[in-house]
Amino acid sequence: MHPAFSVIFLTTLIGAGQGLFLALYTSESYAAVKLLPVQSGAFYAWGSAISVVLLALGLITSFFHLGHPERAWRTATKWRTSWLSREVIVLPAVLGAIAVYGAIHALGWNLTIVGIDTGVSNDLTLIVGAGGVLLTFTLFLCTGMIYACIKFLQEWSTWLTPVNYLLLGTASGFALATVYASLFAPELVYFLGGWAIIILLAAFVTRSASLIRNARLKPKSSLQTAIGVRHQTMTQRSQGQMGGSYNTREYFHGAPMWVFRSIKWVFLVLVFPLPLILLSVGINEASFTVLSAAFVIQYLGLLAERWFFFAQANHPQNIYYQTIS
């Protein structure tokens, strides 16, 4: 498939935003059971603000993908059948939930709803945050399923797709949270950085698993099934046009083969080992520079990863477009 930059930015930005929120909420719930020092409301509020900005940026870039962005509200109508529609509903909901979560922290509403004695003085944020966490996971699922539900895009059609979206997004968000904590809550750096590394390792396992799976895929469709002629030797002699068409533009990545192959190694290095080293060094020194380098390098790697994710998917319609004439 042709990787669209709007979708690459959308998925990586909201992934980081969602991950950052999960990291904030994790640290708050650990604080609630007195495993971590409690942070000020401002810490969570500003963190949520960053997360909201990332999600909003993702939402804005996604509009560049649409031919008629002014009709975008219509996308909320078919949530019964379409994962894309579900994502469009859940994304603003996540944004709203995180904004409310941050706002409660910012306003310092000390409301006790459940009333259990916890390390955190108000449990309203914990309850709103739990809703936000649920929505965040739903959003990861929707994003992944948009791709995984198309069964003939065999490279995508696996449960590994949503899992990779979840783990890669969360890893990048936790890395960002570590950077944030290194400035404003150094006592959390170990905790958040440690989780960033653990999630990164898990993501490495699942992303490699999907790469291995895709390398072994046997395409179910062939020229034989595509035109229904059972003969072993067939060649296309014309595709019905001499110039390009939507079919030749949208479904091929268009990059030279060496670029395609090297991007895979580029992202494998940028997403996994480099940030791993930088994170391990960074959390020991609580160094803002090293940690931000880890996050930025990983984000660039994730852009390459997403590009490769799209480029690798081989659409069966390409069988009809092998030779111009």
Place this chain on the structure above:
Amino acid sequence: MTQLALVIDLNVCVGCHACVTSCKEWNTSGMAGYMADDNPYDADPTGTFFNRVQTFEVGEYPCSETVHFPKSCLHCEDPPCVPVCPTGASYKREEDGIVLVDYDKCIGCKYCSWACPYGAREFDEHQKVMKKCTLCVDRIYDENIPEAERKPACVRACPTSARLYGDVHDPNSEVSIAIREAGGYQLMPEWGTNPANHYLPRRKTKIRIHEDELVRSDNPLKKETDRPVGPIDEPTLDDVTSW
């Protein structure tokens, strides 16, 4: 329930592209239009088409055959392109099974074109909406044109009658009979889309004549004489007794 569809006879198609041009001519000025062409006389010409004819060489020269293969939306009975549409712009009509795009609802997200395994949908860069074959829905029901002409433009244009049109759910329609009797098949059956359009395979038309059938060497049925009658208790069918 009706399911209108095309049946395309690959045995007859000569690859003249008459269906392609008549499709474009009808639809560019109809309700599905317009179908813009960019740089038509320049380098990199491109444009929107609902139907294209491709050509494949089967076998190796000199033992090869040329197969011309017209390709358009197959109006699948279980279309994967429809449920993925977030706006409901893509829909399948209950009454006749035609799969259509509502240009006023489409937001141009291109998701449906990813979800069609045949690449039958094309995004229009000018109107910024998804377009595809409509089975000339604005023509087949038009009561202002003579009834015999209420057929898709491509079907009317085909000089060799390689394109049949009708209801594949009616067992006695021309298309159902052709599918049944000439071995009609669907494209990429492995994805369960159940395309309504069918293709008829290439066929070899042969009659086998043996040498002795050309010359009458004997009189196998002994027409000229009375045929012997066997004993009454033996079977009397001509082909089980031998006299």
